[in-house]
Amino acid sequence: MGFQTPAVEPSSSSTLTLTLLDDFIKKSNGYAVIDGGLATELERHGANLNDPLWSAKCLIHSPQLITRVHLDYLEAGASIIITASYQATIQGFKAKGLSSQESETLLKKSVEIALEARDIFYGSHTEGSCDDFGNESTNQQRPVLVAASVGSYGAYLADGSEYSGDYGDAVTLSTLKDFHRRRVQVLAESGADLIAFETIPNKLEAQAYSEILEEENINVPAWFSFNSKDGVNVVSGDSLLDCASVADKCKKVLAVGINCTPPRFIHGLIQLIKKVTSKPILVYPNSGETYDPDRKEWVQSAGVSDEDFVSHVNKWHEVGASLFGGCCRTTPNTIRAINKILSKGSGAPFQQKVSY
Ligand code: MET
Ligand SMILES: [Zn+2]
Structure with a gap:
């Protein structure tokens, strides 16, 4: 079965598609659905990620499980899937004894796995394809984008600092740029449609990403996504307005938002981001539980209940x-x-699933 070009052309390696996400959203009834947790879903399927590489461990030991989870999210209706490179770093792989070359190959592999999952999904949902009885399917194909994940320096440290944003005074802008540079270059050349800078815990790291994108002439567009634990600031205490402004000023950043943050804060955080940017806003909260880095497990937040956040999604859309x-x-x-x-709230989305 042939590979189908998505209805929205992804960026090519030579030209940066500055309207990629705007077009994508417009063509999808004013919104797009991103996937859900990757690492925690791999764990739910039995992967043991108690390791400094976290989900990137599966790139080495169980790539087929990553494909499975990407496919599950595509079947569930996601139009943007995020790769397993969140905690995949050259420095982290080298600490395991891998060479630079092997480390870069694994980074690329995270994108290849997601591209392959997209191909499989397209292959089984191809416009004009025939079913087992030779009948033509006429269903519209849903465009899918692959976002290459970049987790923070704190994620690499695997000491909980991605949720404190506190790297100490010894870590400067150039430390962070040196840490991320090569990884971003490799992911930019991997065939991904965009780079998802996720769970950014402080302004310094947003600045580092922004400078890498500009200075290294990265030709794949990006989104910046911050995390918050008080509903006002990012986790370090830096102002979300300042952080989102860094994203707004960087022309390679196409969307700004919030991830891995309790659902109850999302409404207010969207309103804050809207004050400083007109770029599309993305939100992908966690389940509302809190990660305890000492116990290395997710625990229910004391006293505050995070009811199923899905019921709030239309309100977040409106805001x-x-x-x-x-x-x-x-x-x-x-x-x-x-x-x-969302499909009830604002017209029919792309069909989730074709009939065979
Ligand atoms: C700590 S946030 C992790 C984000 C990453 N995309 C994942 O779902 O695994
Ligand atoms: Zn998360």
Whole structure:
């Protein structure tokens, strides 16, 4: 079965498609659905990610499980899937004894796995394809984008600092740029449609990403996504307005938002981001549980209940967000529910599934 070009052309390696996400959103009834938690879903399928590489461990030991989870999210209605490179770093792989070359190959592999999942999905949902009885299917193909994940320096440290944003005074802008540079270059040349800078815990790291994108002439567009634990600032205490402004000023950044943050904060955070940018806003909260870095497990937040956030998604859409998904501890069911509730709220989305 032939590979189908998505209805929205992804960026090529020579030209940066500055309207990629705008076009994508416009063509999808004003919103797009991102996938849900990847690492926690791999764990739910039995992967042991208690390791400094976290989900990137599966790039080495169980790539087929990553494909499975990407496919589950595509089947659930996601139109943007995020690669397993969140905690895949050259420095992290080298600490395991791999060479630079092997490390870069694994980074590329994270994107190849997602591209392959997209191909499989397209292959089984191809416009004009025939079913087992020779009948032509006439269903419209849903465009899918592959976003290459870049997790923070704190994620690499695997000491919980991605949720404190506190790297200490010894870590400067140039430390962070040196840490991320090569990885971003490799991911930019991997065939991904965009780079998802996720769970950015402070302004310094947003600045580092922005300078890498400009100075290295990265030709794949990006999104910047911050995390918050108070509903006002990013986790370091830096102002979200300042952080989102860094993203707004960088012309290679096509969307700005929030991920891995309790659902109860999302509404207010969207309103803050809207004050400083007119770029599309993305939100993919976690399940509302909190990660305890000492116990290395997710625990229910004391005293505050985070009821199923899916019921709030239309409100988040109304207040200004246009890309919606889930982060840690959300599942394909969350994404299925998001897709369903948005399609009721604002017209029919692309068909989730064709009949055979
Ligand atoms: C700690 S946030 C992790 C984000 C990453 N995309 C994942 O779902 O695994
Ligand atoms: Zn998360």
